[in-house]
Amino acid sequence: MQAVRNCCAVLKRELKSYFESPVAYVFMVAFLVLTGFLTFSVSRLYERGIGDLQPFFFWHPWVYLLLVPAATMGLWAEERRAGTIELLLTMPVTMMQAILGKFFAAWLFIIISILLTFPLPLTLAYLGDPDMGVIFCGYFGSILLAGAAVSIGMLASCLTRSQVISFVLALLITLLLILAGWPPVTDLFVRWAPLWLVDAVASFSLMPHFESMQRGVIDLRDVAYYLSVMIFMIAAAQVVLDNRKSA
Amino acid sequence: MxxxxxxxxxxxxxxxxxxxxxxxxxxxxxxxxxxxxxxxxxxxxxxxxxxxxxxxxxxxxxxxxxxxxxxxxxxIGYLPENAPAYDSMTVLNFLRFAAEIRGFRGADLVGRVESAIEKCRIEEIRHQSIGTLSKGYRQRVVFAQAILHDPPVxxxxxxxxxxxxxxxxxxxxxxxxxxxxxxxxxxxxxxxxxxxxxxxxxxxxxxxxxxNGTPQELKSQSRTGRLDDVFRKLTLDKEDS
Missing domain, CATH: 3.40.50.300 (P-loop containing nucleotide triphosphate hydrolases)
Structure with a gap:
């Protein structure tokens, strides 16, 4: 019980710190402007004349690629730079409680940003007759995708005390995991690599698991994939932080 | 202890x-x-x-x-070197966070925070964010965090x-x-x-x-009876002296 409370205390502090500085507002505006621009100006949501949000969800991995590392880069790097990590870890919390508190804070922050796009499905429902089930699945998948991206960003943040390095590192790892299963890239590899190998590599990617959810299919395997990415990254963060501490 | x-x-x-x-x-x-x-x-x-x-x-x-x-x-209550604290938080929010992590809730939490604020004489800056404080105040805020739970050590x-x-x-x-x-x-x-x-x-x-001894015992180790000399004698490397 105290463990949950400790996690919540860390979570609350972390979430507050987003909103106490301009970070949260800059981030949310950037997120909404970027997704709006890509959805309307690049994918031409209106001109398509189809009542769904496919053009909106299509861009999410790319927006997260750019913005999630910005939200997570400070999680540990800033604690280490400012020395507050010494304060946090000498309080009666375990390392795992601190990690989980921070992870859920960053994830929750991104989820709030995602939910702020609510006028989009409302507009769609007003103009036409979209399949709300598919839209719900899209949001669900997007939230899971964001969780995976947050966990990657948090791991990158443990590795360094420089926020810039943390940002670039998170961006690279996420990019790699996106490209490994992105059709334009996999199509190139299919020409010379055996299909099973391309498929195996692609199954580690963030993309194919998101695509089926965009179409309105929630497959437990996709959910399990995202959860295992998060668990793996969180466990890796714990190992890295423990090692840093004793070095 | x-x-x-x-x-x-x-x-x-x-x-x-x-x-x-x-x-x-x-x-x-x-x-x-x-x-x-x-x-x-x-x-x-x-x-x-x-x-x-x-x-x-x-x-x-x-x-x-x-x-x-x-x-x-x-x-343990701990005041680390250079008094690290979350710059973007206000003093009050920072102390509330410390109290929460120390397991205090509700009225108990408020009481703990208030008494720490009073003991460390930081009433006038309670709503200021920590990043804007002078070094002395910052030190006292982190000190308040350290004594908030009345630690034996x-x-x-x-x-x-x-x-x-x-x-x-x-x-x-x-x-x-x-x-x-x-x-x-x-x-x-x-x-x-x-x-x-x-x-x-x-x-x-x-x-x-x-x-290891009382200040008096340490002083008696030097002919001059001054702590500075004892300190120099014990900690200076031969090549430095």
Missing amino acids: LEVRNLQKHFGAIRAVAGVSFRVAQGEVLGFLGPNGAGKTTTMRMITGFLPPSGGTALVCGHDVREAPVEAKRC LIMDEPTDGLDPNQKHTVREMIKGMAAEKAIIVSTHILEEVDAVCSRAIIIRHGQIVA
């Missing part, structure tokens, strides 16, 4: 702390002296559970820092470093005010501090204890 048993720490090939043992009882203020790089901060970080020891251990109110780190941490790493004479005086008065019911360790390289607040002092050099 606090027992340190043969504590050791290696960073690669460097031996930062090479077997330090001592005890601090309730009512004692232990001055932890030594030149920069002698291992004071490393020793404190091991006692407070921030660094795992390479060897030996410390018992805080009977809790082994290696076997029961969370229980040991509960009994209080550990302070250079609490008066960089403060002006008035602020130093305030911090020393606060330490003296709490001395009776706590076991306190204060690290410093300001020797006047030892006379001002400490009931006993330990001098360490290259990670080892070279002297």
Whole structure:
């Protein structure tokens, strides 16, 4: 019980710190402007004349690629730079409680940003007759995708005390995991690599698991994939932080 | 209340702390002296559970820092070097966070925070964000965090470093005010501090204890009877002197 409370205390502090500085507002505006621009100006949501949000969800991995590392880069790097990590870890919390508190804070922050796009499905429902089930699945998948991206960003943040390095590192790892299963890239590899190998590599990617959810299919395997990415990254963060501490 | 048993720490090939043992009882203020790089901060970080020891251990109110780190941490109030704190938070929110993590809820939490604010005399800056505070206030805010849960063991790493004479005086008065019911360790390289607040002092050099006694006993080790000379005699390398 105290463990949950400790996690919540860390979570609350972390979430507050987003909103106490301009970070949260800059981030949310950037997120909404970027997704709006890509959805309307690049994918031409209106001109398509189809009542769904496919053009909106299509861009999410790319927006997260750019913005999630910005939200997570400070999680540990800033604690280490400012020395507050010494304060946090000498309080009666375990390392795992601190990690989980921070992870859920960053994830929750991104989820709030995602939910702020609510006028989009409302507009769609007003103009036409979209399949709300598919839209719900899209949001669900997007939230899971964001969780995976947050966990990657948090791991990158443990590795360094420089926020810039943390940002670039998170961006690279996420990019790699996106490209490994992105059709334009996999199509190139299919020409010379055996299909099973391309498929195996692609199954580690963030993309194919998101695509089926965009179409309105929630497959437990996709959910399990995202959860295992998060668990793996969180466990890796714990190992890295423990090692840093004793070095 | 606090027992340190043969504590050791290696960073690669460097031996930062090479077997330090001592005890601090309730009512004692232990001055932890030594030149920069002698291992004071490393020793404190091991006692407070921030660094795992390479060897030996410390018992805080009977809790082994290696076997029961969370229980040991509960009994400690810690003021780290340079008073790190979350710059974007207000003083009040920061103290509320500390109280929450220490397990206080509701009215109890508010009471704890208020009494810490009162003890450390930071009422007027309670709504200011920590990043905007002067060094003296910042020190007191982190000090407030350290005493909020009324810990039996209080550990302070250079609490008066960089403060002006008035602020130093305030911090020393606060330490003296709490001395009776706590076991306190204060690290410093300001020797006047030892006379001002400490009931006993330990001098360490290259990670080892070279002297342990009351300020009077230490002074008697030098013909001049001054702490500065004892400190120089014990900690200066031959090639430096």
